[in-house]
Amino acid sequence: MPLPFPTAAIAMDLILRHANLPDGRVDHDIGIRDGRIKAVAPALAASAAEEIDVRGRLVSPPFVDAHFHLDAALSLGLPRLNRSGTLLEGIALWGELKPQLTQEALINRAMAYCDMAVSQGLLAIRSHVDVCDDRLLAVDALLEVKRRVAPYLDLQLVAFPQDGLLRSATAEANLRRALDRGVEVVGGIPHFERTMADGAESVRRLCTLAAERGLLVDMHCDESDDPLSRHIETLAAETHRLGLHGRVTGSHLTSMHSMDNYYVSKLLPLMAESGVAAVANPLINITLQGRHDTYPKRRGMTRVPELLAAGVDVAFGHDCVMDPWYSFGSADMLEVAHMxxxxxxxxxxxxxxxAFDAVTVNAARILHLDGYGLAPGCRADLVVLQAADPFEALRLKAARLHVLRAGKVVARSPERASTLDLPGRPAQVSLEFAPGSIGQT
Incomplete structure (x- = not known):
C-alpha cells in the first residue's frame, strides 16, 4: 500500500532500521516524529536525527497488563508471610495489613513496581484498588502514582470492593467516592458475597452504576473451583441489557474450568454476543486454584482457547507480584504468556x-488504549526484543533491548549472552535459533 506522503521529504526524529514485526513482516524500518509513528516500510527513504539498527530483532507495541493489584505489589512479608500460600490466607493477610498502610509506603512500593514494569517494556497497567478501607488511602495513593507516571506509563484504576459490595457495609459508598475522585473503572467481586443472590445483585448494581456514569467495568468473577459459581452469566446478561457491549471484562473466570461442557456451550455465545472480554491470570490461577483437590488436580485457569474460538477478546494478566497472594513475579508479561x-x-x-496478542494488542483493546499499535499515526510506544519473532520472544522471555515511550528511549538492557570455556566449542553461546537452523549444511 503506498504511503500517504513522500517519506524522503520528512525528517524523522528517530528511525528503527531492519525490524521484524509481530505480524510476520521482516526487515522493515519504523520512522518516528513528534512521538508518533510516521511510517513503517522496507528501506524507508528518510533522514533522522537518530537511527537504531535493531538487526532483525522483533519490534512490538509495549506489553499491557490487563489485571493487576498495584496497591499490594511488593508488600511480601508484611505483616507476615502467607505460610499456606492460599487465596484465603492472602485475603486475611491483606485485612491485617490494611490498618498499617501509609500513603507514603503505598506510593513508594507502587513507584518501584512501575520502574520495574518500564524496564520490562510494560507501559500500560490496569490495576484494581481496594475501596473497602474507609480512608480510601490506597485510592488516593494510586491516583498520585497515576499522575506521576503518566509521562511514561498508562495506569488505569479499577474501584474494587474487595470485601464484597454488599458484604462490606461501606463498600458501595466508598466505591462511589473513589469514582468521584477519578478512578475510571467499576470493579466487583460477586463470588465473595455471602450468597449467590447477593452476588447477582452486586453485578446488577455495579453495571447500572457504570452505565449511568459512562464507565468501563472489570469484575473479579467466579474466582472459584465451584462449577456452580456462574456470575459471569449475570455479568454478560446485564452487559447486554444495559448496552455496555465492548466495555465490560470478566477477570479470572476460573470456575469455567470446572463447568460442564453443555453449560459452557451456552455461556460462550452469550459472552460473545454481549462483547464481554475475559482476562486470565495464568501464574495466579494455577497457583491458587485446585487446592482442595487430591488427584487428578485441576489446573484452574479459565478456558482460554475456547473463549478465543468463540470470538471473545482474551488477555492475560500478571495479577500479583510479591504480595500476600503470590511471592514471585517480576513484571514480565512474557513470563505470564509463557505460563x-x-x-x-x-x-x-x-x-x-x-498468547503474544494476549499481553499486547488484546489487552490494549480491553483497556481501550488510544493510539496503541504499529501503524502510522499510532503512539511511538515500542519495545525492541532480543528475538526474531513472537515465538522466540516467548521461548526465551527475551531481553528488552530498548523500550520507547513517545519515541524516546526510556529503558535499555544489554543483549543476553554467555561465554564458554570448553575445548573445541565456541567462546560465545546465544540462545537465539531460527527453527530448522541447527544441523543444516
Missing part, C-alpha cells in the same frame, strides 16, 4: 501468536 501457553496447551503456531 498461559503451557497451562492452556496453546502450542499450535496460531495459538502461540494468540
Amino acid at each position: 498461559g501457553i503451557h497451562v492452556a496447551q496453546m502450542t499450535s503456531q496460531d495459538a502461540i501468536r494468540q
Whole structure:
C-alpha cells in the first residue's frame, strides 16, 4: 500500500532500521516524529536525527497488563508471610495489613513496581484498588502514582470492593467516592458475597452504576473451583441489557474450568454476543486454584482457547507480584504468556501468536488504549526484543533491548549472552535459533 506522503521529504526524529514485526513482516524500518509513528516500510527513504539498527530483532507495541493489584505489589512479608500460600490466607493477610498502610509506603512500593514494569517494556497497567478501607488511602495513593507516571506509563484504576459490595457495609459508598475522585473503572467481586443472590445483585448494581456514569467495568468473577459459581452469566446478561457491549471484562473466570461442557456451550455465545472480554491470570490461577483437590488436580485457569474460538477478546494478566497472594513475579508479561501457553496447551503456531496478542494488542483493546499499535499515526510506544519473532520472544522471555515511550528511549538492557570455556566449542553461546537452523549444511 503506498504511503500517504513522500517519506524522503520528512525528517524523522528517530528511525528503527531492519525490524521484524509481530505480524510476520521482516526487515522493515519504523520512522518516528513528534512521538508518533510516521511510517513503517522496507528501506524507508528518510533522514533522522537518530537511527537504531535493531538487526532483525522483533519490534512490538509495549506489553499491557490487563489485571493487576498495584496497591499490594511488593508488600511480601508484611505483616507476615502467607505460610499456606492460599487465596484465603492472602485475603486475611491483606485485612491485617490494611490498618498499617501509609500513603507514603503505598506510593513508594507502587513507584518501584512501575520502574520495574518500564524496564520490562510494560507501559500500560490496569490495576484494581481496594475501596473497602474507609480512608480510601490506597485510592488516593494510586491516583498520585497515576499522575506521576503518566509521562511514561498508562495506569488505569479499577474501584474494587474487595470485601464484597454488599458484604462490606461501606463498600458501595466508598466505591462511589473513589469514582468521584477519578478512578475510571467499576470493579466487583460477586463470588465473595455471602450468597449467590447477593452476588447477582452486586453485578446488577455495579453495571447500572457504570452505565449511568459512562464507565468501563472489570469484575473479579467466579474466582472459584465451584462449577456452580456462574456470575459471569449475570455479568454478560446485564452487559447486554444495559448496552455496555465492548466495555465490560470478566477477570479470572476460573470456575469455567470446572463447568460442564453443555453449560459452557451456552455461556460462550452469550459472552460473545454481549462483547464481554475475559482476562486470565495464568501464574495466579494455577497457583491458587485446585487446592482442595487430591488427584487428578485441576489446573484452574479459565478456558482460554475456547473463549478465543468463540470470538471473545482474551488477555492475560500478571495479577500479583510479591504480595500476600503470590511471592514471585517480576513484571514480565512474557513470563505470564509463557505460563498461559503451557497451562492452556496453546502450542499450535496460531495459538502461540494468540498468547503474544494476549499481553499486547488484546489487552490494549480491553483497556481501550488510544493510539496503541504499529501503524502510522499510532503512539511511538515500542519495545525492541532480543528475538526474531513472537515465538522466540516467548521461548526465551527475551531481553528488552530498548523500550520507547513517545519515541524516546526510556529503558535499555544489554543483549543476553554467555561465554564458554570448553575445548573445541565456541567462546560465545546465544540462545537465539531460527527453527530448522541447527544441523543444516
